[in-house]
Amino acid sequence: MIERPDEFPSDDRKEENSAHRAKDVIVPAGMLMALSACGGGGGTGSAAGGSSTGNDPATTPTLPTPADGRVTIDPVTRIEGHLRLETEIKDGQVASAWSSGMLFQGIETILKGRNPEDAWLFTQRLCGVCTYVHGETSVRCVENALGITVPSNARVSATS
């Protein structure tokens, strides 16, 4: 369980907090790193009252409590494509959350009617990081659809 301070630690942050009460909060991507850095212990809110969780305060992640409303992180970086995360905060708790893939390429649509031999070359372009996994998975899909049993040697050489 995450220990939460009642307020932001400084007056400045408090004003910023109240200013955001009635509207969406857009969190810049760099803030993500700042938030995760708080989790290492001794963070901004570690002095906020006694903990009833029984966890060691030095290792319990502490985050500032957002006001009621929505926190939106867009874009989430260090992934291929764009991701948008939204959380709805109520009484200091996340009441609901949504994630959205914001980069639709339409590869499934593009693949329709094409030669299945070519499919893996299209599909692997989904991602420049995990390219090979998409390619391999596409090959397996085609093999599966056509009822092809792959010899062990071929399977090993295709995945090595």
Place this chain on the structure above:
Amino acid sequence: MLSIAQEICPKAKAIIAIGNCASDGGLPAAAPNPTGAAGVQDALGSGLAVPVVNLPGCPPNPVNFVGVVANYLLQGTLPSLDADGRPTFAYGKEVHGQCPYREDNARCLFEAGCKGKETFNNCPSIKFNDGTSFPMQVGHPCIGCSEPDFWDTMTPFYRKS
């Protein structure tokens, strides 16, 4: 994305479109282009006064990108470009003519659908990964990835064209 390009690109001295998606829309622009994808030049229209250097390829070779930048730094000009906006120092020769296996019947992949005769790039000469390898060296035919709209014009990949 488009609004960022419309704001930033007119202020540049030159635009270097790296990869197929930036050059001509790439894979998302393959038929039926469900998202209306387009390369930088097409997306910004003919009114764009800034020159666009296309470095197509999926993947493009980083050596060619460095070559364009070095050319500008050393000579103060962009390299000469072909009709598709590609630097001729990199995309001036067909792949097949540079391929070390073109006269090796055991390794030439033309019958397997290699598109080296229709594709202009320097892959066999400079290779990828710091000069380690290129597709035909590991036994895969060229798919023509540095030609415009190759997803539609070069397919099916494994059939002789």
